[in-house]
Amino acid sequence: MKEKLEKFFKIDRRWIFLLLAVVLFVPILKPLGLPNKTISRDTQNAFNYLDKLPAGSFVLFSLDYDPSTRPELQPQAIAAIRHAFKKNLRVAVVTYIAGSTGLIQQIFEKLPAEYGKVNGTDYAIFPYMANATAVMTQMASDFYGIYDKDQDGRDAKSLPVMKGVKTYKDMAMVVNITGTSMLDFWVAYVGDKYKVPVVGGVTAISQPGYGPYLQTGQLKGLIGGMKGAAEYESLVKEPGKGTSGIDALNLAHLLVLGLILTSNIILLVIRYL
Amino acid sequence: MKFIKKHIPLLIVLVVGVLTLASYYVPNKYSVDYLELMNKWENIVSAFAFLLGLISLFYSHYNKIKRKTDGWGYSLFVYVGFLAMVVPALMNGGRQMVDGQVTSLGWSFRYIYNALSATMFAVLAFYIVSTAYRSFRIKSAQAFVLFVAAFILILGKVPLGQIIWDSVLGWTHTGIDQVIEWIMSVPAVAGKRGIMIGIAIGAVVTSLKIIFGIERQYMGRD
Amino acid sequence: MTEPWMIAGAWLAAGLTIFLFSFLYRDNPFFKIAEHLYLGAGMGWWFQVYMFNIWKPKVWEPLMAHQWGVIIPAVLGLSLVTQFIPKISWLSRYGFTFLMGYGAGLAVPAGLSTDFMNQIAGTIRPFSALASMTPFAIFNSLLIALGVVCVLFYFFFSVEHKGSVKKVSNVGIYFLMVYFGAAFGNTVMARFSLLYGRFDDLASFSSRGSFYATQIILAVMVLYFLVTGFTKKPQQGEEEAH
Numbered sequence: 141m142k143e144k145l146e147k148f149f150k151i152d153r154r155w156i157f158l159l160l161a162v163v164l165f166v167p168i169l170k171p172l173g174l175p176n177k178t179i180s181r182d183t184q185n186a187f188n189y190l191d192k193l194p195a196g197s198f199v200l201f202s203l204d205y206d207p208s209t210r211p212e213l214q215p216q217a218i219a220a221i222r223h224a225f226k227k228n229l230r231v232a233v234v235t236y237i238a239g240s241t242g243l244i245q246q247i248f249e250k251l252p253a254e255y256g257k258v259n260g261t262d263y264a265i266f267p268y269m270a271n272a273t274a275v276m277t278q279m280a281s282d283f284y285g286i287y288d289k290d291q292d293g294r295d296a297k298s299l300p301v302m303k304g305v306k307t308y309k310d311m312a313m314v315v316n317i318t319g320t321s322m323l324d325f326w327v328a329y330v331g332d333k334y335k336v337p338v339v340g341g342v343t344a345i346s347q348p349g350y351g352p353y354l355q356t357g358q359l360k361g362l363i364g365g366m367k368g369a370a371e372y373e374s375l376v377k378e379p380g381k382g383t384s385g386i387d388a389l390n391l392a393h394l395l396v397l398g399l400i401l402t403s404n405i406i407l408l409v410i411r412y413l
Numbered sequence: 414m415k416f417i418k419k420h421i422p423l424l425i426v427l428v429v430g431v432l433t434l435a436s437y438y439v440p441n442k443y444s445v446d447y448l449e450l451m452n453k454w455e456n457i458v459s460a461f462a463f464l465l466g467l468i469s470l471f472y473s474h475y476n477k478i479k480r481k482t483d484g485w486g487y488s489l490f491v492y493v494g495f496l497a498m499v500v501p502a503l504m505n506g507g508r509q510m511v512d513g514q515v516t517s518l519g520w521s522f523r524y525i526y527n528a529l530s531a532t533m534f535a536v537l538a539f540y541i542v543s544t545a546y547r548s549f550r551i552k553s554a555q556a557f558v559l560f561v562a563a564f565i566l567i568l569g570k571v572p573l574g575q576i577i578w579d580s581v582l583g584w585t586h587t588g589i590d591q592v593i594e595w596i597m598s599v600p601a602v603a604g605k606r607g608i609m610i611g612i613a614i615g616a617v618v619t620s621l622k623i624i625f626g627i628e629r630q631y632m633g634r635d
Numbered sequence: 636m637t638e639p640w641m642i643a644g645a646w647l648a649a650g651l652t653i654f655l656f657s658f659l660y661r662d663n664p665f666f667k668i669a670e671h672l673y674l675g676a677g678m679g680w681w682f683q684v685y686m687f688n689i690w691k692p693k694v695w696e697p698l699m700a701h702q703w704g705v706i707i708p709a710v711l712g713l714s715l716v717t718q719f720i721p722k723i724s725w726l727s728r729y730g731f732t733f734l735m736g737y738g739a740g741l742a743v744p745a746g747l748s749t750d751f752m753n754q755i756a757g758t759i760r761p762f763s764a765l766a767s768m769t770p771f772a773i774f775n776s777l778l779i780a781l782g783v784v785c786v787l788f789y790f791f792f793s794v795e796h797k798g799s800v801k802k803v804s805n806v807g808i809y810f811l812m813v814y815f816g817a818a819f820g821n822t823v824m825a826r827f828s829l830l831y832g833r834f835d836d837l838a839s840f841s842s843r844g845s846f847y848a849t850q851i852i853l854a855v856m857v858l859y860f861l862v863t864g865f866t867k868k869p870q871q872g873e874e875e876a877h
Binding site: 418419421422423425426427428429430431432433434436437438451453454455456457458459460461462463464465466467468469470472474484487488489490491492493494495496497498499502503506507518520521522523524525526527528529530531532533534535536537538539541545555556558559560561562563564565566567570595596597598599600601602603604605606607608609610611612613614616617619620621623624631632633 | 647659673675681746751779783785809820821
Binding site for chain 3: 160268271274344345347
């Protein structure tokens, strides 16, 4: 009996791989119909902060994630930008991760047209820049000192969307969605230093690490992982990949809990047998 | 020679470091001008740092091909991948979209780089599951606390888990999302904040050591 | 890009995705090819981003317009590359010290204020509003304060964990464990989300419009493993990816 159990314990792990693949793939083909229902406090705060801005306010989006974290962060970015467009806010996008330029392009391929937004008039996309802290510091005294042109090579200062914007003082808030430690930089080098409200969107992995900033108000809100994306999507009433993603994750989450419990129960039985 | 090789670099780090530090506490026209110049220059210098990674990757795979080491043929694909991005970029001047049409650069991003990069990291999902099965052992009170926190988070983040919680513990009138909220905003904050303060002290000390030339490992050996 | 290009793209992306996943079963040449392509493609993408976003507009074009000021950062930047030439590698110190001095100069005040002062203030501040707080909120604030102190004890008195110090730092470990547990739980979700992203793409490549790219490539891979499994004995260690 004991040996049998031990054998079960040393099962070829490829069986576990297969099990995970099945429980994650099947719900994609046949959704369970169990979408996210709860809204966490931090996502609600992020939403509220953006929601109460008057139309025409200038919001800087720093989108710093590459394909490796796309499934979690792209839906967050899309939901937040939809929100900004719905509220008729002015949107500018910057990035400090080279891999994100392609993903930013994909967001703005179709989204602006849905809301009748025009590149240069209602939103602007700026090129990738190296050394994030240097650029963040520069934007405190003169945005155009670094971003003299937008992504298409147009003179940045004369774009209608940039009218009256020169430093952080002219911006209503910064939204940083990132799979790196870029949000730490935004909080330390911009939020705290120049008193700019910062809202973050991060992967589930780094989400617990931002608890201290949320408690002190150094962060005004936080969207965390795919659940955060699903929450924001339901707040803006535009279900997307976050919503369908949560539905697909249901079974996989139970699988991992089942495996941890099984292995520990087997361990207990082996010990006391 | 030692002066040029060692003392001037140490002087650079000292002067740039002290001036940058001072400009934080003494904001005036001169410090802003100084910072603006530095910001623009640092932006450009950092952009060249990327070449370090590129050259070392190319160099190591070039050596593998040259020496015909085991599996050298695969190294050729490093260059194939590189060209698959750079050639379309040169053809389109770095633009992914022209007149509402995806260019070959946009195509390469979507179907090559995106697929590869995303899958490389997606593979980790399989390992975390098998690690959870094989190595997540509840052997001590501390491990039990870790397990409880992890269990509640994994369960409560998905709707199915919330349903299970409500059917078993519904009588408590406390939703699992409220429990998660509490974990994340009270004990986890305490744990993380302790780490944060510890790291901050370490980082400030290291930064000061760098500015004053006490820490100079990054300069390499003489 | 035209329709045939999009279909070709679906096949390519589905293929590369399945090749990388195939490592989970066993190491194989398809995986190795995809892995090396990844290294090159990543570098290639970054290279063109740097080229068209910084080197060209920030260095080349100003030089062409006779703005000689950019020579200084450009030379400092290029000096970094001398690292690979042992004889003149000391030149790279000019670039590195320039980067490090600035970074350290910015980091000191930011670290002090954001992660040190503000965190201590955030721990104490709630107690200035005790009168307006619910008992539960007071309890939470006390718990955070207690936890922070205990964790700091654990870190800073690591040498002499005896008597009461040991007790305090032991309590600190429990707070750390809750944090790590929460982090682990969230990591599971994050990893699954990434896998979902790939599976979702594979599902879309399995459509008729993509000529069933996913199914066909998957079938070919299975066939490959079956054939190689029968014809050659798996080498030691290659059998499964432990």
